[in-house]
Amino acid sequence: MIKYAILGLLHYKDMHGYRIKEHIEQNFGHMWSINYGQIYPNLKKLHEDGLISMTEMNQTGEKGPKRKLYSITGKGKQEFSRWLEESPEKPMLLRDPFLMRFVFYGFGDSERFVEIIGNQIKRYENDLKRRRKNLKRWDKNSIYVKLIAELGTSLNEMFITWLKHSREEILKDEQNNKKRERKTGKRRIA
Amino acid sequence: MIKYAILGLLHYKDMHGYRIKEHIEQNFGHMWSINYGQIYPNLKKLHEDGLISMTEMNQTGEKGPKRKLYSITGKGKQEFSRWLEESPEKPMLLRDPFLMRFVFYGFGDSERFVEIIGNQIKRYENDLKRRRKNLKRWDKNSIYVKLIAELGTSLNEMFITWLKHSREEILKDEQNNKKRERKTGKRRIA
DNA sequence: CTTTCTATATATACATAGTATATATTAAAA
DNA sequence: TTTTAATATATACTATGTATATATAGAAAG
Known part of the structure; x- marks a missing residue:
């Protein structure tokens, strides 16, 4: 390619x-x-x-x-x-060392992962700022180059939304687990 | 990895x-x-x-x-x-034979590309249906696996929206070019 | 009952993509 | 006049991805 x-x-x-x-x-x-x-x-x-x-x-x-x-x-x-002019065969491929880890986060310490997710949010929020600033620059280029730049910001926005949503879900899940532990503890004592 | x-x-x-x-x-x-x-x-x-x-x-x-x-x-x-527990260094990498071509679509026949974009829309709309159907299946799994599946559908939705937007922009641009050609033609005659 | 087909299973060769590093040239700075 | 920095090309190596070869055994076909 x-x-x-x-x-x-x-x-x-x-x-x-x-x-x-x-x-x-x-x-x-x-x-x-x-x-x-x-x-x-x-x-x-x-x-x-x-x-x-x-x-x-x-x-x-x-x-x-x-x-x-x-x-x-x-x-x-x-x-x-x-x-x-070929119609592309193979689908989109998303490769990301963060997402590769994310799949396995059930095996480790959720507090650490909430921290890592925070780092990712910071990184992609910076990226997004830079991209939005550059968007105007593409106006003089071909619409195709401009549209690709727009896709970049859309992807970025979507990913940040998902990261924030994920962080909330993980924190919620963690609290539920703690509650369950307390209940189990009480039963054990009783 | x-x-x-x-x-x-x-x-x-x-x-x-x-x-x-x-x-x-x-x-x-x-x-x-x-x-x-x-x-x-x-x-x-x-x-x-x-x-x-x-x-x-x-x-x-x-x-x-x-x-x-x-x-x-x-x-x-x-x-x-x-x-x-490492914080990932390298950013997300999106590789796609369609997007690689898209950048260069200014060099070719826009009618053909509108056709190819149509094929992409069909492909990803089918994918999205399949994904939405499978989403419930992940409920029993770890929240991490479930969240990854949600990211998949979000990415899919965002991409379809962008493809449709792009198709419209390309058709609009094509019409503008034709108008300009007609005007230049008239001037040449006059 | 033996050949053919199909699913399971492992392995290797090859092509492409991506990282790290070596090497050469010349302008500018110390 | 030695060092540094920027320009420029090239190769070695690792990781990823595709294609294909090989082996085993149950099931189906004849």
């Missing part, structure tokens, strides 16, 4: 590897991240397959070694369009 | 590889999927590290080759608890 993301960016503008990462961070950093370890091997593969072409640049007055500027080829544009 | 998911399931109950997949599909199939290619190598590694123990079973009256039943060890429980 990253292959096509890179192809799409080169469809928009010629770039070298370092610039691709910069571009993604500036424009999609709120939802997507990428590493050089994914970029350079993919550029190499795309070049071998003839989907992109490469020119070594002799830039002056710039730091660092020579840039390798990549352009999408005709073949590349064709392959990109083919992919773009 | 899968390492800890498996450890968590074995914390709940002794299982062999095949059963682990079955269990995940029955209980978390709506949000999580796993393959034997992830399960068996992980079981092997966990066993080597002494976090789980293994007994070959001599089951009779059952199909297939001998099962290898795994149990979590004391060391495994310790390692699992350590992980469980």
